[in-house]
Amino acid sequence: MTSKKILMITGDxxxxxxxxxxxxxLQAVGHTVHAVCPDKKSGETVKTAxxxxxxxxxxTEKPxxxxxxxxxFDAIQVEDYDALVIPGGRAPEYLRLNSAVLDMVRHFFxxxxxxxxxxHGAQILSAAGVLKDKKCSAYPACRPEVEQAGGEYADIPVDQAVTSGNLVTAPAWPAHPAWLAQFMALLK
Incomplete structure (x- = not known):
């Protein structure tokens, strides 16, 4: 396996x-992963839920x-990365309002x-306008956004994932084994 440089865009x-x-x-299998957040620098943290x-x-949501x-975030050159990961949670609902985030996402497509x-990572994809004619799974509450963005919502079990061209999506964290396996297959 060739080691890849992967960008992760995340937030509070x-x-x-x-x-x-x-x-x-992804680090454990030899890839380099850079996690960034708008308006934050290396060494700073984001809160998770x-x-x-x-x-x-x-x-339900807990700290x-x-x-x-x-x-x-401000120092990365998106062209230097081989792949992108967009986690879910509440961060995508406001990250999708950041034009630099959307431009970065468009680059990968x-x-x-x-x-x-x-x-909820699909919220960023739909705002970036990259879902046209793509199958996309997401948390079910994001279905309207996927469809309004021209994507085909993949209504799959919570522990499954779907690949559509260069895009791998899943409904939620119970799908990690399938989601990460399909993503890693694209990284080869």
């Missing part, structure tokens, strides 16, 4: 598992860990580089 109240697990897993499915009409960023998004 990102979903804990959807940030920590791919960050650590733990979302769980406990039988309510939607997920998670502080996740340390390891690169400066224009260059046809691998992109992995999970859960």
């Amino acid at each position: 109240f990102t979903e804990d598992y959807e940030t920590m697990v791919p960050f650590q897993t 733990i979302h769980d499915f406990e039988g309510d009409q939607t997920y 998670g860990h502080n996740f340390a960023l390891n690169a400066d 224009t260059a046809n580089k691998p992109v992995a998004a999970v859960c």
Whole structure:
């Protein structure tokens, strides 16, 4: 396997598992992963939230860990990266308002580089306008945004993932084994 340089765009109240697990897993198999957040520098942290499915009409939310960023958002050159990871949680709802984030995301689609998004990460994809004619899974509450952006919502079990061209998506963190396996297959 050739080691890849992967960008992770995240922010405060990102979903804990959807940030920590791919960050650590991709490093464990030999990739370099740079986690960045607008207006924050390497060494600063973002707060995470733990979302769980406990039988309510939607997920519950609890405080998670502080996740340390390891690169400066303003200093990265998106062209230097081979792939992109977008975790879910609450961060995508405001990150999608940042034009620099959207431009970065568009780069990966224009260059046809691998992109992995999970859960509410689809909010950033839809805002970037990159979902036209793509199958995209997400947390079910994001279905309208996927469809309004011209994507085909993939209504799959919570522990499954779907690949559509350069894009790998999943509904939530229970899909990590399938989501990360499909993403890593694109990284080869």
